Amino acid sequence: MGSKSGLIDIVFFGTPEIAVPALEHFQAGDKFNVQAVVTQPDRPCGRGHRLTPSPVRQVAAAHNLPVFTPKSIRKEPEVIAALRELKPDFFVTFAFGQILSQEVLDIPKFETINLHASLLPKYRGANPIQRAIINGDSKTGITTMITALGLDEGDICLCEEIDIPCDMTCLDLTKIISEKSPQLLEKTLVGLYDGTLTPTPQCPDGVCIAPKLQKCECEIDWDKSACEIHNLVRGVCPSAFFMHGGKRIKVTETCIIGDELVIKTVKPEGKGTMSYQDWQRGCK
Numbered sequence: 001m002g003s004k005s006g007l008i009d010i011v012f013f014g015t016p017e018i019a020v021p022a023l024e025h026f027q028a029g030d031k032f033n034v035q036a037v038v039t040q041p042d043r044p045c046g047r048g049h050r051l052t053p054s055p056v057r058q059v060a061a062a063h064n065l066p067v068f069t070p071k072s073i074r075k076e077p078e079v080i081a082a083l084r085e086l087k088p089d090f091f092v093t094f095a096f097g098q099i100l101s102q103e104v105l106d107i108p109k110f111e112t113i114n115l116h117a118s119l120l121p122k123y124r125g126a127n128p129i130q131r132a133i134i135n136g137d138s139k140t141g142i143t144t145m146i147t148a149l150g151l152d153e154g155d156i157c158l159c160e161e162i163d164i165p166c167d168m169t170c171l172d173l174t175k176i177i178s179e180k181s182p183q184l185l186e187k188t189l190v191g192l193y194d195g196t197l198t199p200t201p202q203c204p205d206g207v208c209i210a211p212k213l214q215k216c217e218c219e220i221d222w223d224k225s226a227c228e229i230h231n232l233v234r235g236v237c238p239s240a241f242f243m244h245g246g247k248r249i250k251v252t253e254t255c256i257i258g259d260e261l262v263i264k265t266v267k268p269e270g271k272g273t274m275s276y277q278d279w280q281r282g283c284k
Contacts, residue, residue, distance in 0.1 A: 007030075007032055008090065008189055010032055011034075011035050011108075012034055013091060014056040014096055017055045017178070019096075019178075020056060022094050022115065023060070026092070026182070026185075027065070039067065039096070042069070057069065089108060089110050091105075092112075094181065100147065102149060105147055105148075105149075116143045116144075117174075119143060120159070121203060123140070125151060125210035126212040130210075131210040131213075135231070138164055141161040142162065142181055143156055144158050154202075156199060157191070157197060158191075158197070169235075170236065218236045218239045219243075220241065222242070230256050248269045250268075252265045264276060
């Protein structure tokens with residue numbers, strides 16, 4: 001295999017918590033050499049707006065891995081040059097948060113492999129996890145693909161289905177996807193490296209886009225059905241809300257009993273989470 005002790009050389013691109021188990025898997029395993037990590041720059045966080053490194057950067061630092069934090073990798077030739085010097089076998093991207101140029105995609109000896117949180121070609125785009133639940137889907141999955149310039153249009157390597165029970169939230173689904181992704185990525189890279197895996201073009205039928213969620217989409221429309229409201233609450237958890245007395249009331253948990261929507265917990269603006277009944281009792 002790769003250049004260091006028979007390992008496959010990779011550069012890992014990722015930013016949020018969902019990508020952390022994949023990076024840790026590659027770092028701890030005996031098949032890969034993580035040459036470097038590319039992640040988003042530190043962002044202000046919390047009430048003090050203190051600059052905070054991404055979860056992926058924190059893991060990289062714990063393992064003393066070289067880290068690049070470009071604001072826009074397409075516009076930073078020094079980062080591109082440094083990555084080219086590494087001569088990696090693969091780039092691996094998982095929730096990185098930036099679009100790669102063809103110049104960057106051409107650097108690895110083999111391919112740039114992306115892990116996408118849906119069964120492509122369904123839910124191409126920024127928020128596939130949330131959109132699947134909001135739409136009431138009973139199944140979704142994860143897909144590894146060859147990264148191309150188009151929006152999640154590259155050839156499919158491997159995929160794995162994941163069930164979505166009627167009470168699963170986007171947080172629950174994100175955790176499952178995070179846990180399942182490392183093994184699918186490993187199978188993909190090994191298969192491509194040893195020639196036992198042949199990617200296949202995406203079928204043009206069933207293409208569906210999952211655009212980035214807007215804050216206004218999280219406001220509950222009480223004219224919709226109980227099922228639609230329940231799906232919204234669990235799909236954007238914990239951000240679904242309604243306005244009351246000029247304040248935002250987040251609805252954090254609901255359920256369906258018969259044909260009726262039951263609100264279980266809410267989080268009033270400036271307060272902690274409480275039962276809906278307690279909030280009602282405190283309302284004037």
